[in-house]
Amino acid sequence: MRRLPVFFVIDCSESMAGQPLQAVQEGIDFIMSGLRTDPYALETVYVSVLAYAGIVRTLVPLTELFAYRSCELPLGGGTHLGKALDHLAKEIERSVMRTTADVKGDWKPIVYLFTDGRPTDDYEDAISRWNAKYENKVTLVAIGLGQDVDFSILKRLTTNCISLTQIDHEYVKSLCKWISASVVSQSISVGNNQEKQDLLPLDERYMHLAKEKLSFRKGRVDDRTVTFIGRCQKLHHPYILKYTRHLQYGELSDVNINLYNFKLQTCAGISEDYFSWTDHAAEKPKINTSVLEGGSNCPHCYAETAFAMCACGNLMCYDGYSEFAVCPWCLRQISFSASGEDFNLTRGQG
Structure with a gap:
């Protein structure tokens, strides 16, 4: 059975302290619990969790859905998006199986990238490296948490930018229901040998596609x-x-x-x-x-x-x-x- 790799890349910077990080923590656990109830997802989905703040680490390497064990999200100083992209690229190269003349590799990976602000590191070269190699090889969904997300940066990575205007339990749970449904839908598609990765309709009460480009003062410190x-x-x-x-x-x-x-x-x-x-x-x-x-x-x-x-x-x-x-x-x-x-x-x- 070909695997469907799903990566969660989560901003755990200081600005996420308190309810935002707790809501995302509960949301990730909610997603995993929901996916385990679906037979298609259990057969095909493999998940990985990466966290980034001032450094980046893999909390859960790519693993079968049934074997996933909940991990505690950390908190740290800084929002190093550039380092997160480079680390994610290494994880994909290391764990995602490629198609060869003899073997069919994994399905196209899906990445859900969470952030509540803007990067505080040198991200320009990392974005260029990511787009050069993975723009057409990975489906990346960027999720902006709160009202101060710099989508001008995220839109350079993907057109799939979703804005969640509030970071509380109700809003994050609605988002996670959508993510669960999206992964299940994709697992059904690949189970039928169809690689279809269009976004499912959004619940407009809680989230919407971010079409505007916001511009923020550049710098290495969060100004909000x-x-x-x-x-x-x-x-x-x-x-x-x-x-x-x-x-x-x-x-x-x-x-x-x-x-x-x-x-x-x-x-x-x-x-x-x-x-x-x-x-x-x-x-x-x-x-x-x-x-x-x-x-x-x-x-x-x-x-x-x-x-x-x-x-x-x-x-x-x-x-x-x-x-x-x-x-x-x-x-x-x-x-x-x-x-x-x-x-x-x-x-x-x-």
Whole structure:
């Protein structure tokens, strides 16, 4: 039986922290459970899961559907789309069987690429390499999660660009139902020796084909999400603070510009694996606290604030009353004072 390889390539950057990543995690599990109920898919479909942030790794190598075991999606700093494409190309070369004079190889692979923003690495050459070799050999479906996806980049990879305007459980579940139905439809087609890979109709209540080309300011940092990493003073466990951009003043008449600030959206504990998924060689931009709005207590020990900065430049939690504290990063004893002054702080890539 010829195999139908299906690859899921998932953006696990900092901007996905919180509900977005959880919704995608549940969505992937939902897809696999649904496919296992279909006899055609069980016979032909092989799946692989790749994750990318500041680095790229294969979480699940190409494997039979019935043998798939759920994997936990990571979180890391950076959105390295270029590296993800090069890594995906190597996985295809390594695991997809080619047709030869003696043997019929696998069916045309399908790739579902998830992202919620824009790349933070050098992606130009990787896109050129991908298009030169795989444009006609792979069916790639690019899925933009949320309202800030740069489709001008994704459209250089594929015409199959789908926009999901919200990243919550309802929207992602609807998307995953569509993906499951698409894979089943394709598995039936190849089971009947017909290689038909047209997109199934979309549920317009939740998603639509992205026809517009959005243009974003180029750079190595996500300009719509600001993230910080802190550590719990008592337990030393890491956590992430995620702020999202909001329009503060629109088109001021005298200067004709928009002014934005960033409101706290998520403060949650994260795994130590975050640091191994982050590109530590990337630039370390700073942002002034004057444009940040909102605070949170520590998600681990529930201390009064998770936004206390040590002299070493790292964030930690603080209970608000102790005379001294020990920084969980540099292990120095420090004291805090509320100066009320704004300061610059190193942010993540997003």
